[in-house]
Amino acid sequence: MDISTQNTEAPPPTPPRSTAVHKRTARGATRPGDRIFLGLSRGSGILLLVIMAAIAVFLTYRAALAISKDDANFLTAFEWNTNLEPPTFGIAVLAFGTVVSAIIAMALAVPVAVGIALFITHYAPRRLGGPIAYVIDLLAAVPSIVYGLWGAIVLVPHMTGLFGWLDHYFGWTGIFEWQGGAPRSMLTVGILLAIMILPIITNVSREVFRQAPQMHQEAALALGATRWEVIRMSVLPFGRSGVISASMLGLGRALGETMAVATVLSPTFDISASLLDPGGGTFAQNIASKFNEATTFGQDALIASGLVLFVITLLVNGAARMIINRRKEYSGANA
Amino acid sequence: MSTAPLTDKRPSTLRGASLPKWSPWAIAAGSVALAVGIGLAAALDSKVQWGLIAALLFVFGTYGIAARVEGRRQAKDRVATSLVWVCFIVAVVPLASLIWETVKRGVKAFDLYFLSHSMGVVADNEPGGGIYHALLGTLEQVGIATLISVPIGVLTAIYLVEYGRGKLARAVTFFVDVMTGVPSIVAGLFILSFWILILDMGYSGFAGALALSILMMPVVVRSTEEMLKLVPNELREASLALGVPKWRTIIKVVLPTSIGGITTGVMLAVARITGETAPVLLLVWGTNFINNNPFSGPQASLPLYIYRQYSAGTEVAYDRAWAAALALIAFVMILNLAARGIARWKAPKTGR
Amino acid sequence: MAKRIDVSGLTAYYGAHRAIEDISMTVEPRSVTAFIGPSGCGKSTFLRTLNRMHEVTPGGRVEGKVLLDDEDLYGTGVDPVAVRRTIGMVFQRPNPFPTMSIFDNVAAGLRLNGSYKKSELNDVVEKSLKGANLWNEVKDRLNKPGSGLSGGQQQRLCIARAIAVEPQVLLMDEPCSALDPISTLAIEDLIGELKERFTIVIVTHNMQQAARVSDRTAFFNLSAVGQPGRLIEIDDTERIFSNPSVQATEDYISGRFG
Numbered sequence: 001m002d003i004s005t006q007n008t009e010a011p012p013p014t015p016p017r018s019t020a021v022h023k024r025t026a027r028g029a030t031r032p033g034d035r036i037f038l039g040l041s042r043g044s045g046i047l048l049l050v051i052m053a054a055i056a057v058f059l060t061y062r063a064a065l066a067i068s069k070d071d072a073n074f075l076t077a078f079e080w081n082t083n084l085e086p087p088t089f090g091i092a093v094l095a096f097g098t099v100v101s102a103i104i105a106m107a108l109a110v111p112v113a114v115g116i117a118l119f120i121t122h123y124a125p126r127r128l129g130g131p132i133a134y135v136i137d138l139l140a141a142v143p144s145i146v147y148g149l150w151g152a153i154v155l156v157p158h159m160t161g162l163f164g165w166l167d168h169y170f171g172w173t174g175i176f177e178w179q180g181g182a183p184r185s186m187l188t189v190g191i192l193l194a195i196m197i198l199p200i201i202t203n204v205s206r207e208v209f210r211q212a213p214q215m216h217q218e219a220a221l222a223l224g225a226t227r228w229e230v231i232r233m234s235v236l237p238f239g240r241s242g243v244i245s246a247s248m249l250g251l252g253r254a255l256g257e258t259m260a261v262a263t264v265l266s267p268t269f270d271i272s273a274s275l276l277d278p279g280g281g282t283f284a285q286n287i288a289s290k291f292n293e294a295t296t297f298g299q300d301a302l303i304a305s306g307l308v309l310f311v312i313t314l315l316v317n318g319a320a321r322m323i324i325n326r327r328k329e330y331s332g333a334n335a
Numbered sequence: 336m337s338t339a340p341l342t343d344k345r346p347s348t349l350r351g352a353s354l355p356k357w358s359p360w361a362i363a364a365g366s367v368a369l370a371v372g373i374g375l376a377a378a379l380d381s382k383v384q385w386g387l388i389a390a391l392l393f394v395f396g397t398y399g400i401a402a403r404v405e406g407r408r409q410a411k412d413r414v415a416t417s418l419v420w421v422c423f424i425v426a427v428v429p430l431a432s433l434i435w436e437t438v439k440r441g442v443k444a445f446d447l448y449f450l451s452h453s454m455g456v457v458a459d460n461e462p463g464g465g466i467y468h469a470l471l472g473t474l475e476q477v478g479i480a481t482l483i484s485v486p487i488g489v490l491t492a493i494y495l496v497e498y499g500r501g502k503l504a505r506a507v508t509f510f511v512d513v514m515t516g517v518p519s520i521v522a523g524l525f526i527l528s529f530w531i532l533i534l535d536m537g538y539s540g541f542a543g544a545l546a547l548s549i550l551m552m553p554v555v556v557r558s559t560e561e562m563l564k565l566v567p568n569e570l571r572e573a574s575l576a577l578g579v580p581k582w583r584t585i586i587k588v589v590l591p592t593s594i595g596g597i598t599t600g601v602m603l604a605v606a607r608i609t610g611e612t613a614p615v616l617l618l619v620w621g622t623n624f625i626n627n628n629p630f631s632g633p634q635a636s637l638p639l640y641i642y643r644q645y646s647a648g649t650e651v652a653y654d655r656a657w658a659a660a661l662a663l664i665a666f667v668m669i670l671n672l673a674a675r676g677i678a679r680w681k682a683p684k685t686g687r
Numbered sequence: 688m689a690k691r692i693d694v695s696g697l698t699a700y701y702g703a704h705r706a707i708e709d710i711s712m713t714v715e716p717r718s719v720t721a722f723i724g725p726s727g728c729g730k731s732t733f734l735r736t737l738n739r740m741h742e743v744t745p746g747g748r749v750e751g752k753v754l755l756d757d758e759d760l761y762g763t764g765v766d767p768v769a770v771r772r773t774i775g776m777v778f779q780r781p782n783p784f785p786t787m788s789i790f791d792n793v794a795a796g797l798r799l800n801g802s803y804k805k806s807e808l809n810d811v812v813e814k815s816l817k818g819a820n821l822w823n824e825v826k827d828r829l830n831k832p833g834s835g836l837s838g839g840q841q842q843r844l845c846i847a848r849a850i851a852v853e854p855q856v857l858l859m860d861e862p863c864s865a866l867d868p869i870s871t872l873a874i875e876d877l878i879g880e881l882k883e884r885f886t887i888v889i890v891t892h893n894m895q896q897a898a899r900v901s902d903r904t905a906f907f908n909l910s911a912v913g914q915p916g917r918l919i920e921i922d923d924t925e926r927i928f929s930n931p932s933v934q935a936t937e938d939y940i941s942g943r944f945g
Contacts, residue, residue, distance in 0.1 A: 037582035041494035044487045045507040048556070051549060052510045055517070055525045062528040115422025123419050126745060132423075139430050141603075141671050143610020145638040146660045149645055150433045153653065161384050195429045202426075215782040219845070221743060223796035223852060224772025226408055228415035233795065237786035249516070256518020258613035259638070263645055284520045288616055296532065306524040310517070317516030321509070349758055349769045408768075408799070 055310070063304035066297065074304065080269050080290070082298035091305050096271050097186060097280035098309070101261065102254040104190025104275070105197060110247050112194075113201035120202075121209040122231060133206060140199035148263035151192040152184075156264060159183035159191075163276050178276035184266040187275040189282075192260050197250035204249065208242030209235055241323050248320030252313050258284035283309040353405055359417065362400065366392035386428070390421045434664075441661025444654040450662070453635075454623035459647035466659050468625040469640035472540055475629040476619065476636060477609050479544035480551055485601055488555025495556070496563040497585055514553040522549040523614030531618065538620040540629030543636065546614035551604045558600025562593040595677055602674035606667045612638035637663050689716035689886040690756045690855040692737065697751030698915075699729070699736050701744065706732045708915035710751075712905060714856075719878060719887045721897035721924065724907030725944065729916025730890045733907070734858050737888065738774035739767040755855065772800070775854035779861045781841035783833035783848070790829040792844055796852035811851055818884075819847035820877050839870020846877065850885070857881065859889040863896065875900050894940060898928050906936045 066082075067074050070089060077090020116136070120129045160183055167178035216234035225233060261282050267289060268279035281289075287302045294302060370389035397417045402410035449465040457464035491511070495504055526546040530536050566589050574584040590597075615621075620633035621643055637659060644656035692714040699707045707729035714720045722730040735741040736749050739760060753760040760770050783792045793812045797803055803811075812829070816822040821843040825836070833844050842862060849857060859878075863871040878900045881887060891897050897904050905921035920933050931937050938944055 031580050031582075033582045034580055037585070038494075038498055041490040041498060042503070044490035045494045045499070045503065047487060048491055048507060048514065048552060049510055051552075052514060054529065055521070055549075058525055058528040058533070059521075062532060112422045112426055115419045116426050119419045119423045123416060124423075136430075138668060138671055139433075141606050141610075141667055142433065143612070143638055143663055143667060145610065145612045145641050146437060146664055147433065149641055149656055149660050150436055152645065154432060154436050155429070158383050161382075162387075165384055195426075195433075198426055198430075213782075215778060215780055216784055218740065218743070218776075218778060219782045219784065219848075220795075222738065222740060222771055222776035222778075223799065223848065224768050224770075225799055226412035226768050228412040229408070229799055231415070233784060237784070252516045252518075256520065258518070258520045258616075259642060263642070284518060284613065287520055287524070288613060291617055299527065299532065303524050303528055306521050310521045313516050313518055313521070314513060317513060320516075321512050349755070349760065349765045349773060350762075353764060353766060 059303055059307040059310060062300045063307045066300035066304045069297070070301075078270060080286070080301075082294065082301045087297065087301070089301050091283070091308055093269050093271055094281055094283045094286050094305055095308070098255055098282040098284075098312075100186050100275070100280070101189045101193060101282055102251055104187060105193035105254040106247060106251055108191060108194035109198050109201055109250060110243070113198050113246070113250075114205055114243060116198075116202045117205035117209050118231060118235075120206050121212075122227070122235065133203075136199050136202050140203060144196060144257060145259045145263075147192060147196045148260040151188070151195075151260055152263040155192060156183055156188060159188050163187075167276060174273045175275055177274045179274075181278050182266065183276065184264055184278045185274075185276050186265070186280050189261050189265050190275075192264055193254045193257060196257065196260060197253050200253065201243075201246045201250040204246030205239065205243050208239040208246075212238040241326065245320045245324045248316055248323070252316045252320070255316065256284055256309060256313055257282075258288050261285035262288040353409070354401060354413075358400070359397070359413075362396045362417075363393055366390075366396055386425075390425065393417055394421060437657060437660050437664055440654070440657035442658075444651075444658035445661055449655075449658055453625045454640075455625065457623070459644075459652050460649040462651045462654075464655060466637060466640055466655075466662060468623070469635040469637045469659065470662070471625065471627065472619065472629075472634035473609060473637040476540045476544045476547060476615070476634070477605060479541060479629060480547035480608060481601070481605055483544065484548040484551040484555055484604075488552045489559050489597065491552075491556045492559035492563055493585060493589075495560055497581075497589070511553045511556045514549070515557065517549070518613075519546075519550055519611045520613035520617070522546045523617035525549070526614070527617050537631070538618060538633050539631055540619055540626070540634035540636075543615045543619035543634070544629065546618055547608045547611060550611060550614070551608050554604040554607060555601055558603065559593075559597050562596030562600065563589060565596065566592045595680070599674040599678040602670050602677070606670040606674070609670070610638055610663060610667055612642055615639045616642065637666075689884065691716050692856060692886065692888075693752075693754040694737075695752045695754075697733070697736060697749065697753060699732055699741055699749045700747065702746035705915040707736075707907075708917055710918045712918060712921050714886060714888060715903070716886045717882055717884075718902040719882050719889060719900055720903045720905060720921075721901035722888070722890045722905050722907060723892070723894055723897050723939075724916070724919075725909070725939065726892065727912065727916070728907040728909045730905075730907045731860050732916070733918075734860055734888060734890050737856070737858055738776055739770045740776065742767070772796075772852060773854055774856040774858060775849035775852065777842070777845050777849055777857065777859045777862050780865050781838055781845050783836075783841050783844050785832065785834045787833060788830045789825050789833045789836070789844060792833045793847050793851050795848060800852070812847075815847040815851040816844075818850055818881070819843045820873060820880075821847055837870070839866050839873055842866060842870065842874060843877065846874075846881075850881070854885065856886040856888065859887065861890050861892060864892065871896070894928075898924060904928070906931070906933075906939065908935055908939070 069087060071086035072079065072088035072090050074090050076092050077088060078092055080089045081087060082089055120133050124132060163178050163183050166176040170176040171178065212235040216238070217230050220230040220233040262285045265281065265285055266278040267281040267285060269281065270279060272279050283305050287306055290298065290302060367389045369392055370385050373388055374385040394414060394417050398410050398414045401413040450470070451467050452463075452465035453468035454464040455468070491507065495507060498504075499507070523546045526542055526549070530542050530545060531538065536542065570588055570592060571584055574588045575581065579587070615636045616639055619636055619639065621639045622633040622635050626632050626634045641656045641659045641663065644652040644659065694713070695711045697707070697710045698705060710733060722734065724730050732741060737753060737760075741747045741749055749761060751761070755773065759765070784795060787795065790812055793815050794808050797808060797811060813822060816825065821840060824840060825844075833841065836844060842865075846862075863874050866874065875896065878887060878889065889901065901924045903921060904924040904927040906919045906927065907916050908919045909916045919935055920927070920931065922932070927936060928940060931940065
């Protein structure tokens with residue numbers, strides 16, 4: 001770094017006003033170079049805010065165009081006929097499918113992810129833990145379309161056996177009833193989403209567990225705790241909020257996932273109690289599947305459904321952020 | 336004195352009955368054998384079920400045996416251990432299968448011809464054809480998205496770290512977090528409503544790049560911010576104390592110090608958006624022909640190509656989908672590995 | 688209640704590095720034994736071998752024998768969990784569980800070992816907090832988190848937590864090094880009371896403290912950095928501080944090195 005040369009070639013600084021050096025906040029920029037640079041960087045920040053606002057405004061505007069002509073109730077209707085005159089469409093089925101598939105994914109992925117995170121930090125032989133963590137990091141980067149391709153071609157055929165078994169023993173519940181169609185159903189979608197979000201939840205949880213203070217673990221050990229008791233007494237309480245926010249991030253991804261659902265599900269526009277029979281749909285999948293045949297009005301209707309998805313993910317992510325921020329305060333108080 | 340009942344509960348000796356070291360392996364082997372037996376007897380045709388039965392037998396068997404021999408606390412500990420191992424294996428199977436199947440099925444159609452030809456004259460049910468047009472489209476779209484989002488992202492991060500105090504900085508920080516969580520299809524819908532429906536610009540690679548850059552910006556901001564925070568304050572102060580203006584300090588001292596980390600962050604962000612399908616589906620439309628111009632007319636893209644070939648539904652199309660998936664994974668993985676390599680190589684030695 | 692510790696030929700490793708070598712000593716029941724020596728001499732490592740906490744550190748392993756009365760802690764079939772249950776430990780930095788209340792902190796060890804009636808737990812918690820001279824300060828806020836206490840109070844809370852399970856031996860690893868002088872005095876007084884009931888081993892870098900609280904003192908030293916630590920001598924505290932039999936001990940005590 002050649003600070004000295006710069007110093008010589010730098011324009012002769014304006015006579016040092018008394019506060020020029022320690023007033024280094026945004027207002028302290030007095031030289032033209034500083035002012036331009038500050039303007040550029042602040043402008044970028046403002047541009048980001050403008051983009052976020054624009055997303056909300058434009059989506060709402062186009063959605064309003066569509067919803068104002070909707071002959072059915074947008075929130076409760078069980079159909080999606082945007083080419084009819086008058087058009088009737090509603091998001092009830094999509095909201096149901098999105099929530100159900102995300103719940104299945106979370107129920108499967110969170111416990112397993114916590115298990116793997118503990119495996120890496122507290123159970124695996126040290127030589128194994130590092131490489132496994134690295135590989136799982138990489139898996140988090142596999143594009144969702146590849147998960148979708150794998151899910152549709154490899155996972156789906158493997159589900160028939162499980163579905164038959166579930167139907168045989170738990171069919172009476174209604175939830176696991178199966179008519180024997182292709183297993184392109186909400187349960188398969190949920191399982192695939194679980195596999196997809198597993199690496200993300202694992203990575204964040206692992207980071208938190210790794211930071212669990214050694215001194216509290218030793219305190220538990222010295223009381224005569226077994227390994228599991230040490231984890232229960234000192235690692236899990238410490239990592240709880242981290243796991244929750246990791247799960248929220250995973251949930252956000254599961255809610256908005258498009259391609260993996262679009263390839264695996266065979267969608268219908270109705271709600272069925274059974275998770276095994278094909279049918280249902282999600283916001284993102286519906287947009288991807290209907291988009292190519294949609295007229296401009298149809299696209300506006302899809303945008304309206306996208307707006308609902310946007311709001312839901314905003315709420316989920318906002319909740320995750322709040323939990324993370326609160327955790328920061330806690331750890332600050334303890335340090 | 337209430338110690339009397341307590342003393343009774345304490346272990347009389349340090350030695351507890353304990354299972355031999357090989358017992359977990361023995362229980363695992365027994366569970367697998369029993370699961371195979373049950374699977375054959377009940378004629379369960381899915382190997383997934385065999386695995387699940389084996390896992391259940393392993394967990395419950397461990398608890399039962401350990402509880403009988405070692406006591407409840409040890410049994411719980413062993414169950415926790417076996418559950419954690421089961422979690423690991425349950426997760427490894429699909430993830431390993433994903434990689435294995437992609438490589439195995441992908442190499443069938445993957446060769447130089449595949450990389451250097453388009454689908455221009457190839458019907459879905461014919462063999463042949465390739466991903467040249469898609470590769471080209473992806474590179475152009477991702478390139479444009481990177482050109483848009485890196486300057487904005489890096490400048491925003493500089494604003495947050497070097498200048499940012501007060502309400503504006505807090506708002507930017509918050510909305511960058513929010514933006515990270517925007518589903519890719521929503522970003523696509525936004526550009527659709529704004530660029531195509533309102534400005535009437537038509538489907539093009541550039542429209543896709545705009546949506547991709549919305550997804551990329553927050554990632555770049557976050558990672559750059561982290562890297563800038565690692566630059567020790569002493570360096571900034573040393574430079575400022577020499578009378579170097581702040582903006583030159585940032586360009587000549589702060590950025591070069593953290594350039595390795597910023598590069599890593601950008602490469603990871605590029606890897607992430609390369610695999611995005613949904614916005615491309617909405618905005619680039621897709622084509623079987625080579626279109627060099629990202630600013631006009633539909634283009635192809637690698638993820639979209641995979642989706643189209645999958646949707647075509649013929650055997651040869653599946654082969655092409657897998658080969659393209661292999662190419663995509665390879666591209667993303669190489670970017671990831673290189674990024675991590677740079678991160679390790681350029682890790683700031685002065686930090687902390 | 689209290690038991691004797693007999694160590695013979697004990698060597699401890701971190702991976703390939705030998706941290707302490709060939710240590711033999713006897714710790715009498717119902718007494719306070721202090722370990723002193725320059726930093727890096729392995730006194731804390733040795734202390735951690737006495738309740739098998741050393742092997743928790745990655746790469747940590749131990750050779751030799753530690754007899755608790757007549758039972759070898761490192762014998763085959765000995766459960767390290769039972770060992771730690773029998774030999775309690777107090778650490779350098781106070782480490783109450785941050786998510787637990789004061790009451791739950793003290794009861795933590797008991798709850799591990801089966802279910803107790805609420806009244807039994809109440810009795811033990813009160814008795815342990817009284818034993819740690821903390822009862823009067825916290826009896827009105829037993830349900831508040833333990834992390835809200837002052838450093839000295841937290842350390843006494845940790846002592847209460849350790850003695851609640853009625854261990855045979857209490858190991859203390861520089862228990863006062865993070866505390867102010869007044870809190871230190873409180874802990875030292877407490878040690879004097881606790882030795883009526885427990886065998887106490889304390890590591891300290893403060894020689895005055897060793898002289899004040901201990902009956903016997905062991906001096907550890909290492910010949911050079913990177914070399915394993917060794918036990919130089921162990922004797923009655925009075926003798927160590929007035930008339931040690933090894934020159935190095937006297938040099939250390941008189942402040943010539945360390």
